[in-house]
Amino acid sequence: MDYLKVTFTFGEIEEYQKDLLIADLAAIDFETFEDTATGFDAFVQQALFEETKLKSLLADHQQLQAQYQIDEVVTENWNKEWESNFSPLIISDECYVRATFHEAQPQYHYEIVIDPKMSFGTGHHQTTTMMMQYILETGFDGAQVLDMGAGTAILGILAAKRGAKSIVAIDYDEVCYESAIENAKLNQVDNLVSLHGSKEAIPQQTFDIILANINRNILLDQIESYASVLKTGGLIFFSGFYETPDLEMIQSHCEKFGLQYQNHKKIDNWVAARFYKMIE
Known part of the structure; x- marks a missing residue:
C-alpha cells in the first residue's frame, strides 16, 4: 500500500x-x-x-x-526514512522502545522492539506516548484487551507485558495488520491476535480494557461498538484528538452509551482520556 x-x-x-x-x-x-x-x-x-x-x-x-x-x-523509501528518523524512546522511566537495529537497555523494566514497517505507532507521537503512560499506570493482570487502530501493536504489546491475558489488535490497514503480527513475535508476545478490519472485525466477546488511539471522527463513529463489548466497570482509553473542541464531543457521545469520563492527559494540544463503563 x-x-x-x-x-x-x-x-x-x-x-x-x-x-x-x-x-x-x-x-x-x-x-x-x-x-x-x-x-x-x-x-x-x-x-x-x-x-x-x-x-x-x-x-x-x-x-x-x-x-x-x-x-x-513507496514502502521501500518509507522504511529507509523510518529507520533514519527512529531514535529510541523512554516512557515514564519504565519502558524502553527501540528498533531491531538499536542496542538493548536491560535496566528498564519493559522493553519493546518495533521493526520498521510502513505503519504507525512507535511511541514518538504525543498520543501514543500518553496511551503508554496510561497503560503503565493501570493494572492489566488477567485483562482481556481490545486494541483498536493498533498500528504496530505497540500498545497491545505493552499491555501483554503488563500482564494482560489476551489482546485483540485490529487495524484496517493491511500493512499494520501484518506489522502487528511480526512485532508480537519480536517481543515474544504469544497472546496477541491481529485482525484486519474496522469495527465490524470486533469479536463477539467482552473486554476488560479497550485502547483506541485513532482520530476524533472514527472514534465518534465507533464508540457505540466499543461500549457494546466493554464489560460493566471496564476501562476505555481514547486518544488521537485535541482538547478543544474534540474532548467535549467525545465526552458527550460517550455518555450516551454509559461511558463515564474520569480524567485526561495533555501533551501540546493532543489529549488521551480515560473512561469507565458505569454499572447498569
Whole structure:
C-alpha cells in the first residue's frame, strides 16, 4: 500500500494554528505528521487522498498562506526514512522502545522492539506516548484487551507485558495488520491476535480494557461498538484528538452509551482520556 507525503511550508505559523490545521487534516484521512524546519510533512494513503478536499481545507486556513508539495512514498523509501528518523524512546522511566537495529537497555523494566514497517505507532507521537503512560499506570493482570487502530501493536504489546491475558489488535490497514503480527513475535508476545478490519472485525466477546488511539471522527463513529463489548466497570482509553473542541464531543457521545469520563492527559494540544463503563 503506497502513501503520499504532503510537505507543507509556511512563512509564519503559530503552534495553535498548526494544531488546528493538523486536526482538520486528520479529519480527511491524514494519519501521521512530522515537523520540519519550515512546517511539517503529513502522510495519507494514496487511495484515500483527494486533492480537492485538501484545497478546500486550506481555503479555510488561508491566513497561513500554506504552500504544499505532494510526493509518493513507496514502502521501500518509507522504511529507509523510518529507520533514519527512529531514535529510541523512554516512557515514564519504565519502558524502553527501540528498533531491531538499536542496542538493548536491560535496566528498564519493559522493553519493546518495533521493526520498521510502513505503519504507525512507535511511541514518538504525543498520543501514543500518553496511551503508554496510561497503560503503565493501570493494572492489566488477567485483562482481556481490545486494541483498536493498533498500528504496530505497540500498545497491545505493552499491555501483554503488563500482564494482560489476551489482546485483540485490529487495524484496517493491511500493512499494520501484518506489522502487528511480526512485532508480537519480536517481543515474544504469544497472546496477541491481529485482525484486519474496522469495527465490524470486533469479536463477539467482552473486554476488560479497550485502547483506541485513532482520530476524533472514527472514534465518534465507533464508540457505540466499543461500549457494546466493554464489560460493566471496564476501562476505555481514547486518544488521537485535541482538547478543544474534540474532548467535549467525545465526552458527550460517550455518555450516551454509559461511558463515564474520569480524567485526561495533555501533551501540546493532543489529549488521551480515560473512561469507565458505569454499572447498569
